[in-house]
Amino acid sequence: xxxxxxxxxxxxxxxxxxxxxxxxxxxxxxxxxxxxxxxxxxxxxxxxxxxxxxxxxxxxxxxxxxxxxxxxxxxxxxxxxxxxxxxxxxxxxxxxxxxxxxxxxxxxxxxxxxxxxxxxxxxxxxxxxxxxxxxxxxxxxxxxxxxxxxxxxxxxxxxxxxxxxxxxxxxxxxxxxxxxxxxxxxxxxxxxxxxxxxxxxxxxxxxxxxxxxxxxxxxxxxxxxxxxxxxxxxxxxxxxxxxxxxxxxxxxxxxxxxxxxxxxxxxxxxxxxxxxxxxxxxxxxxxxxxxxxxxxxxxxxxxxxxxxxxxxxxxxxxxxxxxxxx
Amino acid sequence: xxxxxxxxxxxxxxxxxxxxxxxxxxxxxxxxxxxxxxxxxxxxxxxxxxxxxxxxxxxxxxxxxxxxxxxxxxxxxxxxxxxxxxxxxxxxxxxxxxxxxxxxxxxxxxxxxxxxxxxxxxxxxxxxxxxxxxxxxxxxxxxxxxxxxxxxxxxxxxxxxxxxxxxxxxxxxxxxxxxxxxxxxxxxxxxxxxxxxxxxxxxxxxxxxxxxxxxxxxxxxxxxxxxxxxxxxxxxxxxxxxxxxxxxxxxxxxxxxxxxxxxxxxxxxxxxxxxxxxxxxxxxxxxxxxxxxxxxxxxxxxxxxxxxxxxxxxxxxxxxxxxxxxxxxxxxxxxxxxxxxxxxxxxxxxxxxxxxxxxxxxxxxxxxxxxxxxxxxxxxxxxxxxxxxxxxxxxxxxxxxxxxxxxxxxxxxxxxxxxxxxxxxxxxxxxxxxxxxxxxxxxxxxxxxxxxxxxxxxxxxxxxxxxxxxxxxxxxxx
Numbered sequence: 001x002x003x004x005x006x007x008x009x010x011x012x013x014x015x016x017x018x019x020x021x022x023x024x025x026x027x028x029x030x031x032x033x034x035x036x037x038x039x040x041x042x043x044x045x046x047x048x049x050x051x052x053x054x055x056x057x058x059x060x061x062x063x064x065x066x067x068x069x070x071x072x073x074x075x076x077x078x079x080x081x082x083x084x085x086x087x088x089x090x091x092x093x094x095x096x097x098x099x100x101x102x103x104x105x106x107x108x109x110x111x112x113x114x115x116x117x118x119x120x121x122x123x124x125x126x127x128x129x130x131x132x133x134x135x136x137x138x139x140x141x142x143x144x145x146x147x148x149x150x151x152x153x154x155x156x157x158x159x160x161x162x163x164x165x166x167x168x169x170x171x172x173x174x175x176x177x178x179x180x181x182x183x184x185x186x187x188x189x190x191x192x193x194x195x196x197x198x199x200x201x202x203x204x205x206x207x208x209x210x211x212x213x214x215x216x217x218x219x220x221x222x223x224x225x226x227x228x229x230x231x232x233x234x235x236x237x238x239x240x241x242x243x244x245x246x247x248x249x250x251x252x253x254x255x256x257x258x259x260x261x262x263x264x265x266x267x268x269x270x271x272x273x274x275x276x277x278x279x280x281x282x283x284x285x286x287x288x289x290x291x292x293x294x295x296x297x298x299x300x301x302x303x304x305x306x307x308x309x310x311x312x313x314x315x316x317x318x319x320x321x322x323x324x325x326x
Numbered sequence: 327x328x329x330x331x332x333x334x335x336x337x338x339x340x341x342x343x344x345x346x347x348x349x350x351x352x353x354x355x356x357x358x359x360x361x362x363x364x365x366x367x368x369x370x371x372x373x374x375x376x377x378x379x380x381x382x383x384x385x386x387x388x389x390x391x392x393x394x395x396x397x398x399x400x401x402x403x404x405x406x407x408x409x410x411x412x413x414x415x416x417x418x419x420x421x422x423x424x425x426x427x428x429x430x431x432x433x434x435x436x437x438x439x440x441x442x443x444x445x446x447x448x449x450x451x452x453x454x455x456x457x458x459x460x461x462x463x464x465x466x467x468x469x470x471x472x473x474x475x476x477x478x479x480x481x482x483x484x485x486x487x488x489x490x491x492x493x494x495x496x497x498x499x500x501x502x503x504x505x506x507x508x509x510x511x512x513x514x515x516x517x518x519x520x521x522x523x524x525x526x527x528x529x530x531x532x533x534x535x536x537x538x539x540x541x542x543x544x545x546x547x548x549x550x551x552x553x554x555x556x557x558x559x560x561x562x563x564x565x566x567x568x569x570x571x572x573x574x575x576x577x578x579x580x581x582x583x584x585x586x587x588x589x590x591x592x593x594x595x596x597x598x599x600x601x602x603x604x605x606x607x608x609x610x611x612x613x614x615x616x617x618x619x620x621x622x623x624x625x626x627x628x629x630x631x632x633x634x635x636x637x638x639x640x641x642x643x644x645x646x647x648x649x650x651x652x653x654x655x656x657x658x659x660x661x662x663x664x665x666x667x668x669x670x671x672x673x674x675x676x677x678x679x680x681x682x683x684x685x686x687x688x689x690x691x692x693x694x695x696x697x698x699x700x701x702x703x704x705x706x707x708x709x710x711x712x713x714x715x716x717x718x719x720x721x722x723x724x725x726x727x728x729x730x731x732x733x734x735x736x737x738x739x740x741x742x743x744x745x746x747x748x749x750x751x752x753x754x755x756x757x758x759x760x761x762x763x764x765x766x767x768x769x770x771x772x773x774x775x776x777x778x779x780x781x782x783x784x785x786x787x788x789x790x791x792x793x794x795x796x797x798x799x800x801x802x803x804x
Contacts, residue, residue, distance in 0.1 A: 134795040159332040168789040176740035
């Protein structure tokens with residue numbers, strides 16, 4: 001009783017108890033709400049959050065497309081799957097960068113060995129950008145369940161481990177999206193075709209030409225990750241193709257990242273298929289949704305061209321293999 | 327190091343511990359080192375500019391107070407002002423003036439060999455320059471005694487909670503506090519924590535979320551219709567309020583925890599019924615600074631022109647305010663518009679007061695609401711110039727608002743929902759504080775459970791819908 005009185009009278013102890021009470025309350029709410037969000041996150045059956053989970057945990061497709069929004073909208077499953085006679089999954093995600101792409105490849109290769117991975121490389125892919133690191137936030141919900149992703153997620157900031165003490169943090173700004181992805185609501189969403197989302201509008205703007213610009217310094221970490229993508233695929237025996245898909249713009253000087261990526265691919269004997277400056281697509285605005293994305297018709301035409309290029313590469317490899325055998 | 331970075335959440339408690347562990351007499355030295363450490367984290371070489379401004383402010387103030395010869399005092403004062411202003415002019419305005427001059431000379435056929443200049447702007451230079459200037463003017467006017475200790479002046483100008491974006495403090499308020507050692511005060515600490523928490527809410531939940539929408543619209547003015555541009559223009563003042571207001575609250579809160587009382591910077595500006603009242607509530611530290619050091623001397627000098635003298639002083643003061651905000655034509659126009667609004671109010675004030683008395687308008691609720699809405703509309707219309715990237719873009723925004731209507735650009739519905747939640751909470755809190763200050767208390771409730779739940783709710787909301795990095799921007803790119 002005396003102790004209680006003493007605590008009640010001592011303002012320092014009283015304040016300290018209040019602070020501990022506040023921290024405990026926040027921790028309890030954080031834990032409860034975080035678990036609830038986690039539960040609903042992994043129950044989703046549609047949307048881009050679900051597609052990431054599917055790519056990391058479930059897909060067993062022979063052909064996997066990896067990359068950003070351009071990967072997601074440019075590689076038509078009907079054309080690629082039928083022509084190459086492979087099952088298909090598109091793991092491209094809007095606004096994602098090379099760290100995210102590597103994380104998806106790593107998770108997939110840990111589970112199984114796809115026959116082919118198509119990695120869509122973007123112009124300025126090695127240009128330093130904070131966004132590239134920030135977007136590993138897409139992977140935060142998988143930090144606990146996917147130990148192979150932790151070092152990639154930790155490139156976001158040195159404090160990611162500390163921030164992840166909060167159970168809500170991985171689901172920051174996802175509340176509405178998670179709710180919309182709940183099986184009871186997701187029927188309102190547009191479906192995808194094996195992860196591929198077609199874009200339907202046509203681009204009406206004229207071709208934009210960019211002036212010559214000096215080469216920028218590369219982000220060494222991004223270059224290292226690119227090399228890791230190639231070596232991990234080679235080690236696992238998965239055939240990887242690095243592809244630059246079409247753009248609706250004209251650069252006066254070739255993009256430095258593309259030059260570097262081609263050079264590195266050549267070092268590892270990885271086919272590098274560059275359609276980025278294709279004259280045919282540059283003259284066909286009707287195949288684009290905007291200057292960076294092909295629409296569905298564009299995706300079909302590009303995929304058909306890509307199949308031809310892949311077959312050509314395959315026959316080249318087959319021929320060189322035969323020569324070696326002889 | 328931004329307040330919203332995780333580094334700051336580590337830096338500040340460390341500084342606090344060090345500060346309280348330091349013997350009382352030397353605490354200002356700990357803070358001075360901490361402030362410079364905070365600053366060099368941005369770009370080390372720029373700390374030299376901060377150091378030079380502080381050294382000049384300290385040295386010339388001593389020289390001014392050391393002589394009774396008025397001519398000498400005046401010379402020291404002018405040299406002080408020039409030295410303190412030089413970095414600001416050089417870094418912030420010189421390249422703009424130089425490049426404009428270069429363009430003009432080329433246009434009239436004179437190929438003057440002026441090199442094109444681009445400098446990195448030292449962070450917080452506009453804020454600490456004004457603080458140093460205020461100190462010099464106060465000492466020159468004998469309103470303040472020159473400080474002999476260079477460490478105290480160095481700390482006043484570089485004090486880390488204030489250096490990035492204010493409030494623009496006065497030497498008269500800060501120097502006595504720095505001289506007198508501060509010891510932990512639980513009431514101040516509690517207030518400080520409240521302010522910091524609400525500041526983070528304003529910045530991360532409201533400002534940065536609105537910023538996603540406003541940036542995506544204003545970065546592609548040519549692609550958006552008048553409806554979206556109007557909506558973005560209405561949101562932008564809230565973004566700015568939550569951004570600068572939130573940052574100011576964090577700064578004031580950190581200072582409170584250290585034991586220092588800082589002047590407020592915002593006082594629920596969107597409930598002001600007139601522009602004059604608005605400017606007494608918006609960026610108060612800058613406006614009081616401009617009032618004391620620019621407007622009052624100017625209106626005194628122009629007093630023989632009566633009301634037109636006031637109009638002239640108002641226009642010049644707000645033009646200066648525009649220039650202070652940025653070295654562009656858009657900011658100049660923004661400043662001019664503020665000056666014009668206030669001048670119009672000053673000119674109509676007598677008639678307005680008569681009408682208010684005659685019809686007892688001041689007591690009528692609709693009159694107050696109409697005043698609040700009208701003031702907000704005037705301010706947000708001027709903010710188009712402050713937000714647009716170029717003068718041409720600003721004109722295009724006005725043109726489209728009046729001529730091109732269509733569906734509102736929504737981008738991502740989830741972002742709009744978070745934006746709405748944050749903004750509504752902010753408006754409700756400000757509304758209650760403005761009109762029912764003692765009716766509903768959450769953070770200051772006598773019941774500790776209500777208090778704790780209020781704090782917890784804000785922390786959870788920040789974790790749930792705060793914008794922590796650029797990963798949210800993707801959903802809104804045009």
